[in-house]
Amino acid sequence: MPFNIDWQTIDDVLLDMDGTLLDLHYDATFWLKTVHSIVASFTGESENEIRDRFQNELKKHEGTLAWYCTDRWAEFFGIDLIEAKKQLAHLIRYRPHAKQFLEALRPLPLRTIIATNAHPDVIQLKLDVVPLSTLVDGIVSSHQYGVAKEHPSFWTALFDEYSIDPNRAIFMDDSPRVLDAADRAGVREIVEIRHPNLSEPPRTTWKQGIDDFDALLPELLALGQQ
Numbered sequence: 582m583p584f585n586i587d588w589q590t591i592d593d594v595l596l597d598m599d600g601t602l603l604d605l606h607y608d609a610t611f612w613l614k615t616v617h618s619i620v621a622s623f624t625g626e627s628e629n630e631i632r633d634r635f636q637n638e639l640k641k642h643e644g645t646l647a648w649y650c651t652d653r654w655a656e657f658f659g660i661d662l663i664e665a666k667k668q669l670a671h672l673i674r675y676r677p678h679a680k681q682f683l684e685a686l687r688p689l690p691l692r693t694i695i696a697t698n699a700h701p702d703v704i705q706l707k708l709d710v711v712p713l714s715t716l717v718d719g720i721v722s723s724h725q726y727g728v729a730k731e732h733p734s735f736w737t738a739l740f741d742e743y744s745i746d747p748n749r750a751i752f753m754d755d756s757p758r759v760l761d762a763a764d765r766a767g768v769r770e771i772v773e774i775r776h777p778n779l780s781e782p783p784r785t786t787w788k789q790g791i792d793d794f795d796a797l798l799p800e801l802l803a804l805g806q807q
């Protein structure tokens with residue numbers, strides 16, 4: 582369903598990283614396939630056994646910081662996860678029009694902040710491939726605040742640190758649980774990214790969303806020319 586964002590009433594653009602600015606295919610491939618084959622190659626377990634063990638453990642931590650903590654999973658698997666993730670770095674890439682979207686925001690009187698559940702080591706790994714930091718005003722990992730974006734305390738900590746008025750903010754993410762949390766925290770405009778993984782079809786879970794950033798570009802580019 583089409584919707585309008587009144588950009589003149591927005592001060593802060595808060596953006597998720599994986600599945601929003603970047604293709605989730607990288608993360609999905611790593612966590613669903615690559616990590617299990619690496620572990621299988623030196624433990625002798627089957628990939629399915631390792632995957633089952635991982636899924637059981639993962640379920641216990643859904644929506645918490647532990648779910649996103651690479652240190653924790655490195656210990657669980659007994660491998661250097663960052664080194665393992667580097668093997669797939671060729672799959673790290675922007676989602677369609679994400680870079681143009683960030684560039685279109687630059688000349689506008691808006692602050693752009695990436696708010697991600699990714700561990701700082703993983704953020705750095707991605708920034709080495711996709712230089713996001715030059716296109717935004719800040720990058721926040723929920724690990725800095727000790728709680729995941731799904732938790733209300735993440736939002737109060739973020740609003741405090743950056744003096745954000747949630748009623749003049751927009752937030753975009755591909756996770757319905759995180760979108761719910763931002764909504765409950767009072768963020769005025771919530772936009773679901775409906776095509777997080779470019780190797781899968783788009784899907785809809787939230788009342789307001791876009792497949793790709795090209796849906797928002799014409800208005801932003803027009804604002805930039807005013």
Ligand SMILES: [Mg+2]
Nearest residue numbers: 597599600755
């Ligand atoms: Mg995401």
